[in-house]
Amino acid sequence: xxxxxxxxNGSSNKFDRIVNDLAETGLSICDDFLPPLLVSSMxxxxxxxxxxxxxxxxxxxxxxxxxxxxxxxNDRIHWLDTENPSSVQRPYLLELETLRNYxxxxxxxxxxxxxxxxxxxPQGAFYGVHYDRFISSLERVVTCILYLNHGWQPxxxxxxxxxSGAKPCILPLPMQVLPQGGRLVTFISDRFPHExxxxxxxxxxxxxxxxxxx
Ligand code: OGA
Ligand code: MN
Numbered sequence: 001x002x003x004x005x006x007x008x009n010g011s012s013n014k015f016d017r018i019v020n021d022l023a024e025t026g027l028s029i030c031d032d033f034l035p036p037l038l039v040s041s042m043x044x045x046x047x048x049x050x051x052x053x054x055x056x057x058x059x060x061x062x063x064x065x066x067x068x069x070x071x072x073x074n075d076r077i078h079w080l081d082t083e084n085p086s087s088v089q090r091p092y093l094l095e096l097e098t099l100r101n102y103x104x105x106x107x108x109x110x111x112x113x114x115x116x117x118x119x120x121x122p123q124g125a126f127y128g129v130h131y132d133r134f135i136s137s138l139e140r141v142v143t144c145i146l147y148l149n150h151g152w153q154p155x156x157x158x159x160x161x162x163x164s165g166a167k168p169c170i171l172p173l174p175m176q177v178l179p180q181g182g183r184l185v186t187f188i189s190d191r192f193p194h195e196x197x198x199x200x201x202x203x204x205x206x207x208x209x210x211x212x213x214x
Pocket of ligand 1 (some may be wrong): 132160195196205
């Protein structure tokens with residue numbers, strides 16, 4: 001029999017920590033999920049796509065009920081083609097694949113695929129309180145937000161404000177999370193109402209969802 005030697009001295013890896021957090025509280029905040037170089041390459045790609053006019057106003061609702069509602073959200077988005085990711089997106093999508101498998105193995109959620117978009121909130125933009133899982137998008141089960149901002153300061157605003165939902169949670173809520181580069185926020189999509197507060201500078205991220213089969 002082949003013995004595998006592990007150097008694990010009781011400290012768990014980032015995927016284990018996220019899965020444990022999700023199981024315990026439904027919410028996980030993981031700093032330095034990606035190395036800074038990759039974070040800046042993704043931010044750079046957003047800037048290039050923006051220059052090329054590849055961003056659209058984000059809407060509210062889905063399919064035929066999709067509406068532009070600048071009173072609710074005025075961020076701009078660029079959907080990823082996850083089948084054909086750019087060389088800059090690929091390493092992150094591979095990490096998410098690993099995370100998806102960890103979650104499925106431990107929490108039996110049957111997560112099937114990831115969908116996501118680059119997001120740019122121009123200075124002053126916001127997204128009012130909402131849930132990520134609504135009647136028309138029951139497939140979205142776990143939200144993953146990766147922030148791509150270098151050196152974000154509290155006075156830059158733009159916090160993700162997470163409120164408590166119907167289900168009791170041991171975390172002190174509401175909780176404000178700054179969109180610090182490399183930080184990954186993961187949460188159970190139907191558990192927490194949340195909002196993006198207006199920022200004093202452009203705010204970049206990659207937002208997405210692990211989905212189950214419809
Ligand atoms: C969203 C969202 C939060 C954030 O796009 O649905 O809630 O911090 N984003 O960017
Ligand atoms: Mn949301």
